Amino acid sequence: MLKSSLLAITAALMLTGGAAYAQDKTEIVFVGKNTGNPYFDSLTQGFVDACQVIACNFEFVAPATAEATSQIPFIEAQIQRGVDVIAISPNSPDALNQVFDSAREKGIIILTVNGDITGNEEHRDATILPTDFTKVGADQVEMVGSLIGYQGEIAILSATTEAPDQNFWIEGMNETLANDSKYANMSLVATVYGDDQPEKSTTEMEALLANYPDLKGVIAPTTVGIAAAAQVVQSRGIADQVKVTGLGLPSEMRDFVKDGTVEAFQLWSPYNEGWLAAHFAVDLKNGNATTDVGSTFEVPNLGTITINEGHSINTQSALTTFNASNIDEFNF
C-alpha cells in the first residue's frame, strides 16, 4: 500500500519536477573523502571558480567519516539526482566498484580526483592526479638532499603502513637513493609510520631523534606527519641540526616556515585539480574531449592537457616547492 501511494506521488512530482532541471549546463558533483578537510576546500574552490566561467553547476558533498563504504549513499543519491559527472576522491580502491558500475550504466561519467582506484581502473572513466606520482620519490630525495648538503643520515616519517600513495613514493625514494650516485653519501636509517595521527606521528618523530642522534634530515610525505615533525623540531629548537621536509599544506606549515623551523617543503596545487576536473567534465559532456589515451584538450591557465596511459591526467608535471619567498601566495 505504501508502495502504490508512493508511486502515485512520484508520478505527480515527476510532472512538475522534471522541467525545472532541464538545462544545458553540465551538472557536476564532487564527492570528497570527508567533511572539514582544508585540502579539499581548496580543491572544491577550483570547481566553484571554473563553474563561474564555463557552463556547469557544481555541488560538493562528503560523508562525515572517510570510511571505505561511507561514500556509497552519496553516490546513490547523485545517480538518483541524474547528475552528468561524479568527481570523487575515493575512500576505497574497491568498495565503490559496484556503485560506480550502476552510475555508469545510467550514463554518468565517473572521474576519480586526487586519488585513484588502483587495480580497479575499469570501473571509472578517467582519473585526475595532481602530479606524476612516479617522480614524487625522486623529487623528495632531491629536496632533502639539497637541505642537508647531500650528506648524512635521513629518515622517513610516513602515514600508515598500508597507505598506497605513500608506499609508492617511499619505493621511489629508496630506488633514487640506491641508484643515483649524487646521493651516495646519504643513508636512509629508518622508515617509521605515524598513521596520519598527530600524537602517534609526534611520538615516532621523538623516537627517531632519540635513536639516531646523527640524524640530518626527515622526509614526511604526508601533511599530518610533516606538521608533527616540524612541531617537535620547533619545540626542541634543533632546526639547525635536523631538516624537516616532505609534503605539507602551506596553511599548516606557514608558521614553521616563517620562524625558520622548516626551510622548504613540497606539494601540488589542489586548486588546479578542481579547476582542471571541471573543464574536463564539461568538455567530455559536450563531446569536446575524450578519455582516449593520447588525446588532448585545452584548459585556461594550465595549457594543453594530454590523457596519459591508464586514462590518467596530471595537473602539473612536477611538485611545487614552498619556501619563505612564496608561501604567502598560497592559502590552502
Added chain:
Amino acid sequence: MTESTTTSMQAREIVKARPAWHVMLVRPELMTFILLVIGIYVGSLLSPFFLDVNYILRSFTLTAELSIAALVLTMVIISGEIDLSAAANMALSAAIFAYVQAAGVPMPIAIAAGLLAGLAMGALNALMVIRFQLPSIIVTIGTLIFYRGLAQVIAGDRSIRVPDWFIGVNNVLIADIPLPVIIFVLVAIVLAIVLGTTTIGRQIYQIGTNPIAAKHAGIKSNQIKVGLFLTLGLVSAVGGLMTASRLGSVRYDIALGGELQMVLMAMLGGTYIFGGRGTILGTFLAAWLLVIVSTGMTVANLLPAIQLTVLGVLLVVAIIATNFIYSRTQR
C-alpha cells in the same frame, strides 16, 4: 505465577480498562509510523528526486544487513539483554569467509565457515552472559572490540575480493524489489509471529519484564537467551556475507559503527532498553524511518553535520515519547 495474577487482578479493580481504540493506537510504534509519514513528506519537499520507490528500495539495501540483525536484536533487548557485537560479528564472519575462499577453498565450504563463525561468536557471547552470569553490555562491548580486532588481523588493512558470481545480492530483483529487502520483510514477518503469537514469544517478554517471576513460573530463561544469542550470531553472519556480496570485497571495517545503528532502530521503534517491551513491527518501521530520513537528506545534498543532528534529535524524541507512552499505559 499466582502472585503476579493477584496483583494484576487488584490493579484491574482500581484502574479502568482502556478502551479498545486506545490500546490499538496509543503505542510507541504509532509514533514511529507518524515520524515515518512526516519523514516522507519532508523528504519530498527537500528534493524532487526523493519520492521514487525504486530509489528508496535501493537505498534500503545499503543498510538491509543491519536492519535484519536489528530485528533479532530487538528480541534480545526485550529479553532483558543486549548484544553490541553484532556489527563486529558481520565483519569477522565476512572476513573469515573471504579469507577462506581466497585461500582456494570451495565456495560452499567458505560460506559454511562464515556462518559457523557467526554462530560461534553468538555462542561465546552466550557462554559469558549465561554461564558466567556477566552483564551482557560489558561482555558484548568486549567482544565487539575483540571480533573487530580479529577481523583486522585476518584481513589486514587490505580488501579481500570475492568471486564475480557472488557479487550483487542487492541487484537481484524479485518483482522489482531487491532481494535484501525481501529477506528483511520475510524475517520481520517470521519473528513477529514468533514474538507475538507463540509461547516462546510470551516467555521472552516475561523474562525481560521480571526475570525472577519468570524463573518461578518455570520458564527456561537460560535456554531462551542462549537461543537468542545464537540466532543473532547466525543472522549477523548472514548479514556479513550479504555485505560482502553487495560490496564485492571484504574489509575489516565493514558495518563499522553498525551496532549503534541497530540499537537506534530498536529504540526508535519503541523497544524499551531495560527489556520487557517492544515489538518487531516497531523496529521494522524504524528501519524504514532511518532510510527515509537519511536518503531524504542525502539526495538533497545536506551536509553530514545536519544529518547527524537530525538523527540525534529523532532518537531523543523517540526515547521521550516511548517512556511517556509506557508510563501512561502500562503502570
